[in-house]
Amino acid sequence: MQALLEIRGLHAAYGAVRVLGGIDMDLAEGRVTALLGANGAGKTTTLRAICRHLVDTRGELRLAGARIDRCSTEQIARMGVGHVPDDRGTFVQLSTEENLYLGAHARPGRHGRAHRAGVADDMERMFTHFPRLKERRAQQAGTLSGGEQQMLAIARALMGRPRLLLLDEPSFGLAPLVVQDIFAILRRINEEQGMTILLVEQNARLALELAHSAYLLETGRIVLQGPSSEVRRNDAVRQAYLGE
Numbered sequence: 001m002q003a004l005l006e007i008r009g010l011h012a013a014y015g016a017v018r019v020l021g022g023i024d025m026d027l028a029e030g031r032v033t034a035l036l037g038a039n040g041a042g043k044t045t046t047l048r049a050i051c052r053h054l055v056d057t058r059g060e061l062r063l064a065g066a067r068i069d070r071c072s073t074e075q076i077a078r079m080g081v082g083h084v085p086d087d088r089g090t091f092v093q094l095s096t097e098e099n100l101y102l103g104a105h106a107r108p109g110r111h112g113r114a115h116r117a118g119v120a121d122d123m124e125r126m127f128t129h130f131p132r133l134k135e136r137r138a139q140q141a142g143t144l145s146g147g148e149q150q151m152l153a154i155a156r157a158l159m160g161r162p163r164l165l166l167l168d169e170p171s172f173g174l175a176p177l178v179v180q181d182i183f184a185i186l187r188r189i190n191e192e193q194g195m196t197i198l199l200v201e202q203n204a205r206l207a208l209e210l211a212h213s214a215y216l217l218e219t220g221r222i223v224l225q226g227p228s229s230e231v232r233r234n235d236a237v238r239q240a241y242l243g244e
């Protein structure tokens with residue numbers, strides 16, 4: 001089966017600083033794929049390179065068969081790639097609701113009554129997934145708790161109706177209970193809507209529980225890949241990433 005996103009020979013650099021040395025990945029449609037790796041391995045850079053955001057890239061990217069590696073960041077968002085960056089990218093001065101409205105700008109055909117009705121429906125759906133956001137719909141995003149801000153960042157990306165969701169460390173800095181909450185919601189979004197997800201996570205145990213398959217990145221190269229259950233059993237992964 002053709003992957004929803006095919007990555008071939010992806011290189012990425014910040015000026016003279018080369019970070020990705022030609023990586024290949026296949027993201028299966030409807031599946032969660034984890035991208036694991038130590039600090040500085042290039043995980044964030046991989047997500048940026050897919051969106052062609054902030055980094056120089058070379059290589060081939062195909063979304064549902066169509067080349068996107070010459071498209072702009074905005075075009076890639078419109079074509080259905082939702083990116084939740086590591087700094088969450090929320091507008092701290094704006095309310096929860098205003099942030100969600102802005103998320104809807106990423107979708108195609110954003111004018112007219114049908115669009116407005118669709119946005120209102122999606123907003124309600126987000127509040128079903130994230131009841132905490134509903135209670136805080138008028139609150140300034142910068143004053144939300146860390147967990148609520150992460151939920152808002154995910155909901156904002158979903159408002160763009162992506163086909164593929166890129167998540168950069170959604171557990172970062174959050175208490176275990178909040179992390180459990182967020183991962184349960186991600187699982188539901190994947191299972192109920194068939195959302196394809198690329199999940200970057202430091203917490204390998206958590207990522208491997210949610211993901212169907214995983215890639216391991218070491219200094220800009222993929223050194224291991226396979227179904228999560230196999231990656232989970234790999235001795236090097238167990239020692240270095242699971243502390244077993």
Ligand SMILES: Nc1ncnc2c1ncn2[C@@H]1O[C@H](COP(=O)(O)OP(=O)(O)OP(=O)(O)O)[C@@H](O)[C@H]1O
Nearest residue numbers: 014017019037038039040041042043044045046202
């Ligand atoms: N804007 C930048 N300019 C120059 N180098 C950068 C820039 N951003 C990242 N790098 C470098 O690229 C390498 C990979 O960084 P990246 O943020 O992709 O790693 P990561 O795997 O996401 O790490 P972490 O787990 O710490 O988030 C690092 O050596 C980093 O110093």
Ligand SMILES: [Mg+2]
Nearest residue numbers: 043044045086
């Ligand atoms: Mg990172």
